[in-house]
Amino acid sequence: MSRLVVEGVCASYGATKVLHEVDLTVEEGTTAAILGASGCGKSTLLRVVAGFHTADAGEVRIGNRTVARPGFAVPPERRGIGYLSQEGNLFPHLTVAGNIGFGLPRSERRDRARTAELLELVGLLPSHADRRPEQLSGGQQQRVALARALARRPELVLLDEPFGSLDAGLRTSTRRAVADALSAAGATVLLVTHDQDEALSFADQVAIMRAGRFVQVGPPRLVYSTPVDQATAGVLGDLVMLTGRGRGGEVDTPLGTLPLAGPGMNGAVDVALRPEQVVLSDPADPADGSVEAVVDAVDYFGHDALVRLGVRARSSTERTVVLARVVGVDAPAPGQVVALRVRGQVQAFPHTGATPAEPA
Amino acid sequence: MLAAVLVTAVSVLPILVVLANALGQGWSEAVADVVRPRVGELLRNTVSLMVLATAACAVLGVGCAWLVERTGLPGAGWWRVLLVAPLAVPAFVNAYAWVSLRPAMTGLGGAVLITTLSYFPLVFLPVSAALRGLDRSWEDTARSLGLGRWRTFARIVLPQLRPAVLGGCLLVALHLLAEFGVLAMLRFPTFTTAILDQYEAAFDTGTGSVLAVVLVLLCVAVLTVEHVWRGRRGHARIGAGVVRRSEAAALGRWLAPSLLALAVLVALALGVPAYSLGHWLAAPGATVDGSGLASALAATIGLALAAAVLACVAAFPVALLLRRRQTLFTATVERLCYLASSLPGVVVGLALVMLAIRWATGLYQSATLLVIAYAILFLPRALVAIRTALDQAPGGLIESARALGDSPARAVARVVVPLASPGILTALALVFMATTTELTATLLLAPTGTHTLATGFWAASSSLDYGAAAPYAVAMVLLSAPMTWLLLRQRAVVA
Numbered sequence: 001m002s003r004l005v006v007e008g009v010c011a012s013y014g015a016t017k018v019l020h021e022v023d024l025t026v027e028e029g030t031t032a033a034i035l036g037a038s039g040c041g042k043s044t045l046l047r048v049v050a051g052f053h054t055a056d057a058g059e060v061r062i063g064n065r066t067v068a069r070p071g072f073a074v075p076p077e078r079r080g081i082g083y084l085s086q087e088g089n090l091f092p093h094l095t096v097a098g099n100i101g102f103g104l105p106r107s108e109r110r111d112r113a114r115t116a117e118l119l120e121l122v123g124l125l126p127s128h129a130d131r132r133p134e135q136l137s138g139g140q141q142q143r144v145a146l147a148r149a150l151a152r153r154p155e156l157v158l159l160d161e162p163f164g165s166l167d168a169g170l171r172t173s174t175r176r177a178v179a180d181a182l183s184a185a186g187a188t189v190l191l192v193t194h195d196q197d198e199a200l201s202f203a204d205q206v207a208i209m210r211a212g213r214f215v216q217v218g219p220p221r222l223v224y225s226t227p228v229d230q231a232t233a234g235v236l237g238d239l240v241m242l243t244g245r246g247r248g249g250e251v252d253t254p255l256g257t258l259p260l261a262g263p264g265m266n267g268a269v270d271v272a273l274r275p276e277q278v279v280l281s282d283p284a285d286p287a288d289g290s291v292e293a294v295v296d297a298v299d300y301f302g303h304d305a306l307v308r309l310g311v312r313a314r315s316s317t318e319r320t321v322v323l324a325r326v327v328g329v330d331a332p333a334p335g336q337v338v339a340l341r342v343r344g345q346v347q348a349f350p351h352t353g354a355t356p357a358e359p360a
Numbered sequence: 361m362l363a364a365v366l367v368t369a370v371s372v373l374p375i376l377v378v379l380a381n382a383l384g385q386g387w388s389e390a391v392a393d394v395v396r397p398r399v400g401e402l403l404r405n406t407v408s409l410m411v412l413a414t415a416a417c418a419v420l421g422v423g424c425a426w427l428v429e430r431t432g433l434p435g436a437g438w439w440r441v442l443l444v445a446p447l448a449v450p451a452f453v454n455a456y457a458w459v460s461l462r463p464a465m466t467g468l469g470g471a472v473l474i475t476t477l478s479y480f481p482l483v484f485l486p487v488s489a490a491l492r493g494l495d496r497s498w499e500d501t502a503r504s505l506g507l508g509r510w511r512t513f514a515r516i517v518l519p520q521l522r523p524a525v526l527g528g529c530l531l532v533a534l535h536l537l538a539e540f541g542v543l544a545m546l547r548f549p550t551f552t553t554a555i556l557d558q559y560e561a562a563f564d565t566g567t568g569s570v571l572a573v574v575l576v577l578l579c580v581a582v583l584t585v586e587h588v589w590r591g592r593r594g595h596a597r598i599g600a601g602v603v604r605r606s607e608a609a610a611l612g613r614w615l616a617p618s619l620l621a622l623a624v625l626v627a628l629a630l631g632v633p634a635y636s637l638g639h640w641l642a643a644p645g646a647t648v649d650g651s652g653l654a655s656a657l658a659a660t661i662g663l664a665l666a667a668a669v670l671a672c673v674a675a676f677p678v679a680l681l682l683r684r685r686q687t688l689f690t691a692t693v694e695r696l697c698y699l700a701s702s703l704p705g706v707v708v709g710l711a712l713v714m715l716a717i718r719w720a721t722g723l724y725q726s727a728t729l730l731v732i733a734y735a736i737l738f739l740p741r742a743l744v745a746i747r748t749a750l751d752q753a754p755g756g757l758i759e760s761a762r763a764l765g766d767s768p769a770r771a772v773a774r775v776v777v778p779l780a781s782p783g784i785l786t787a788l789a790l791v792f793m794a795t796t797t798e799l800t801a802t803l804l805l806a807p808t809g810t811h812t813l814a815t816g817f818w819a820a821s822s823s824l825d826y827g828a829a830a831p832y833a834v835a836m837v838l839l840s841a842p843m844t845w846l847l848l849r850q851r852a853v854v855a
Contacts (some may be wrong), residue, residue, distance in 0.1 A: 075760040083763035089756040093778045102774075103764030152765060214603075335775055 002063030002155040002168050003028045004049065004188055009058030011044050011204060018044045021058070021211045026205065029184070030190040033203035035196060035235060041212040042192045048162050049190065051076035056220040062156050062357060068085040069330055071239050076106050076358050081156040082149030082187070086164045087140045090133035096144050097129040103152045118147040138176040146178055157182060161200060175202065208232050224274075226261050230349055233272050238306065240278065240323050242271040243351065254311055254320040256289050261345035268351040275306060277343050278324035280332065286339035292339040293322065295332045303330035309340060363677035368693050369422075370674075372698035372737055374711035375384065375576060381714055382569035383386050393570040398554075400573070409543075410536045416476040417532045419482025420625065422525060427618050429491040438620060444481045444848055446629040448841045450797040451478035452541025453833045454818070457636035459545050460700040462827040465587070471548045477629040479535055483528030485847060486853065490524035491517075500674050523590055530586040537578055538704030540800040541818070551575040552800070553705050559710065559804070569714070572707045633640070637837075640830035651833050656816040663727060663812065664795035667734035668742075668788045674735055675787065676740035679750055680772075682743075698740055708733050710802030730805040734795045741794060742787040749783020750776065786846055793840040813839070 002144040011019040018041045026032040027276040034042040049060055051073060058067040062081070063130035076083075100118055101109035108114065122143040126147035133141060142162055150159060161170045162178065178201055182189050182314065193199050199206050200220040207217040216228045230241070238249035244253035246265035251258055253271055281287050288295050293309040307324045332338055382390055392465055393399075419486075428439050445456075455474050458465055465473075501513040540552045551571050584846065712733050714812055716724035721803045723729045753776040761771035777784075799814045817832035 050759075050763060052762070075767070076759070077765045081763055083760065085756055085760070087756055089754075089760040091757060091760075091775055091779075092752075103759070103766075105698075126559055148760075148764065268366075 001258075002188055003061075004032075004156055004190060005061040006045070006049065006079075007059045008060075009045065009048055009060065010056045011041075011048055011053060012056055015043075016082045017212065019048070019055075022212070022214060024207060024214065024217065026188055028192055029186050030204040031202060032205040032207060033191040033192060033193060033199035034207045034209055035199040036209035037235075039193055039259055042194075042209045043160055045209075046190065046192045049156075050081055050158050050271050051079050057237065066107075080152075080155045082146075082152065082154035084142070084145050084149050084159045084162045086161040088139055088145035088149075089164075089345075090136075090145055092133055094133075095129065096131050096133070096136070097180075099133070099144060100129075100148045100151050101271075104147060114151070116158065117169070118151055119144075121145045121150065122181045126152070126309040129195045129285075137170070139170040142166065142174055143177055143181075146181060151186070154187065154280055156209040157185075157189045159189065160189075161193055162194070171198075183323050184349050200236070214249050225345075226347060227272070230270060230272060230352075233347065238323055238325070240273050240275055240276050241324075242273075242320060244269050244348070246270045246348055251346065253346075254293055254318070255322065255342050257342065258346045259344075260348050262347070265348045266348075269348040270345050270351050271348050273342060273346040275325040277323055278309075279341050280309075280324055280330070280338045281305065281341070282325055283337050285338045290341040293338055295334050295336045295338060297334055298331050300328065300331055303328050307332060309338070309342065361677075364693060367674045367678050367739070367848075368696050368700075368730075371739060373715070374708045374736065375700065377570045377711040377715055378569050378576065379708055382573045385566040385569075389566070390570050393567050394725055396576065399571070402549060402554050403552050404576075405468070405474045406537065406546060407749060408468060409475070409548070409550065410533050410582075411507040412468075413479070413536055414529050414532045416472060417480040418529050419673060420476065420480040420524060421485075421528055422487050422488050422521070424480070424484050424622065424625070425488035425491055427622065427649060427827050430619070432748050433615075433618065433622075439626075440848065441844060442626045442630065443484050443622075445841075445844045446478055448844050449478065449630070449633050449837055449845065450538060450541070450799070450814075450840070451475060451535075451813060451831075452545060452814075453637075453797075453836060454478045454633050455542040455545045455831060456631040456817075456821050456826070456833065460640065460821075461636050467548055467586055467728075470546045471543055472748055474542055474546070475536055477625075479532045479628075479766060481743075482527065482531040482678045484533070486528045487521055490521050494520060497792065507601045512682065519637045526586050526590050528805075530582065531580045534565040534579060534702045534704075537575060537582070538706065538800070540704075540706060542804075545821070551578070552704055555710065556800070556803070557707050558837060562840050566676075568710055572710055575704060579704070580699075583699065631736040634836075637834055639829050640826050643827050649706060649733070649828065652811065653817065653835065654820045656811045656813050656832065657835055659810055659811040660796050660814070661736070663731060664792045666727075666731045667738065667795045668791040670731055670735040671738050671791045672746065672784060675746050678739075679743055681747040683750060683755065697743060700739070704800060705733075705737055705800035706804070708736055709801035713804055725805075725807045727807055727810070730802065731806070733801045734791070735796060735806055737798070737801060740795045741790045745783055745787035745790055747781070749787070751779035752783065753779040786849075788844065793843045793846075796839045797836050 004024070005026040005122055006022060008018070009019055009022045014174050022045055024032065034045065036042045044053060048068065051067065055068055055071055057070055059066060062079060065074075066072075067079050072280045091102065093161070094102065096119075097112075097115045100115050101111075106141045112129070115129050119126055124140060124143055124147075128136070128140070132306075133144070136144065146162075159254060160177075163175055167168050167172055191199070191202055203220060205217065206220050206223045208215050208223065210231070216223055216232050224251060225234075227236060230239075242253045242255065244251040246260070246267055246269045248264040249260050249267070250265065251260055251271055258271070258273075271355055279287075281290065283292060291311055293311045297308045305324055305326055305328050309321055309324060311324045312318075314319040324340065326332075339341050404669075424443050425435055428436050428443065434437060451474065454477060458474055459472070479499075498516055501511050502516045507515065538552060539550070542558060543550055543553050544556075551574060555568045555571045555575070558571065677711055678693065678697060682690055684690060713724070716729055755789060757775050758771045761775050762768070797814060799818060800813055802814050803818065806812060811819070813832050813836045817829050817836065820826075820829035820832065
């Protein structure tokens, strides 16, 4: 297992520059997720690390071995990587066992016990060994593809949107199985995804990429709670945006005076908080610092619900729209009047002048 | 990469040789060769045959495809086979079948009739494949947007068929420009027949080259017209989900007339040659020269096998190159390969004769040169089939193999070859069968004393010995009959 270091990597397709001086370090045995919209360059970075794409500049090191620098590139087959793509790319002319053994030396290919062990590692039964790829579901195919990649005990595992082609139910269970297998194998992992849940739940470190650059890199909790800018905050999940006026470590907003995360700010600011920070209670028995709000609409998901509320400050006629995430059984009805308060610290960004976009 | 460039260069060689030879005799002489009443007549004949027969093939091909694929016709599967089968009968055998029964059938009318009956499957095949592949959901959407049945057909179905119709017509037009056997038999002179006459009568490669250059220009004109009409836009299916096939539109009272029309067409295209061959085989006094036939069969099979292997070996690196992301370079290689092979056999034959006489006398009249000519002519057939085969092994699979420790060559051997082998066999078979019925280049290049089935047939039928020609024709039809099945399976045809 080895540490991955990417330093100053630039890459392009033809005349289009895709990556601009990208740096990233993934510590030995940890998992990093690159999160970004499609076309931001995240897959290209993965392909540069894998050796499928040649960088224009910069260096890639796996362990203490430099695998790419200007004018020099180790071919993919000698980088000691495991690679799992969105389609899985199982070889259609081979059985499951044939696929898992593909990368092994000839003498180990027929080792049934090793195949069974690998199948078990990814949560499949040994009886799957003789199936053909087309007889497997999408999630099973991805697990076999992972077993195939892990069979060679790679130093580094690269996952390119590995759950993207699976439907929602399968995605969660496959993700769990893959995460368990990877942590059992103790591999260093680099995951590329556009799904924030996947990035946050899967990784020890999340790197947000936009237009070929990393805008923020850090542990999931930190990146989620203290994003560097509004766009980054929006990539990671639903947002409530307010306008406010900073007073050092606090900010005055239509929802009351709230404590700020990070350094204090003064003057007009945009304030961001997460819907789960908004707590609703009975207006007849309001908690301290509550304001009154009217429920406009409710998106009910069963386990939880996203409630859209309107808050009218006493001093003004302006109506502020707020989202709250509540447990499903507590979901109020549209038109209901509730008391609302904010829990925890909020994030402030310099005011952009533009009216904050209404969260989707 | 280097191999692909080499293959492309060899493919383009004939054009350069013919051009150099035509200009080599001096500009004024070349102009004098072109500006003659005789050339005017050839041009008129060539163009009128091409326009009339291509239009007839388009109408027959689209009509038949519609009837077979979209109307719930009884026995549609059988009709499909019967309508592709004429491709297994070489056009010059078809001409022989008609002329030997009705010697008066000469000139433009006869030429249009016979070439249409031989070549309409080239339109039928791609159009019927396109109709079968059409996604019903587009038509459903059009209907939901308020379009009636006929407007839906005109605005949704026809535009989607356009590439298939144009592609088929392009093939027909190129075949017509290259056609020698039919037109020589019907005494209808075009550029191709004139080049061969010139060469055989006077051994005049100068005038022949000038005529060949005009012929090449006609090919380029045809390719350009098709390219412009096809336009740039493709039809891509967006979004996931299963392609839903269209339901049949019942023919109702048109069923009987439709069946009758198809039956007449099949009778003309297949029945007449079958009857004629049977007639001449059974004719009293017809003696089959068994040893001559056997040696011709052996020579044909040997040459065809060699050509098939050479064409496929040459096509493989080109196909691998064309899989890469399209660049100006790969696009150029592709165009040049297809352009070189849209050349009529007579041009390739003539060019190789001139090359051999001047620079490689050892190759002149050798089997090697003939095999090279076949490989140049039929490279695109191999290329299309091998590219289709390589699609069975998409790039992602190769990357997976690389990530699992395989070098590029090992990845090709362990992943691409096993997945592509059925397609490679198809490519071999397609070139093999095309070679067995090639006449024009064979006449020019076959070593003295070597008879193939095609030249043996040609010698006999040219001396009006129809009975002696029949066994050769039957052997050619039998050798190329599996093509029907392969083409139905492959659904992509090339010149």
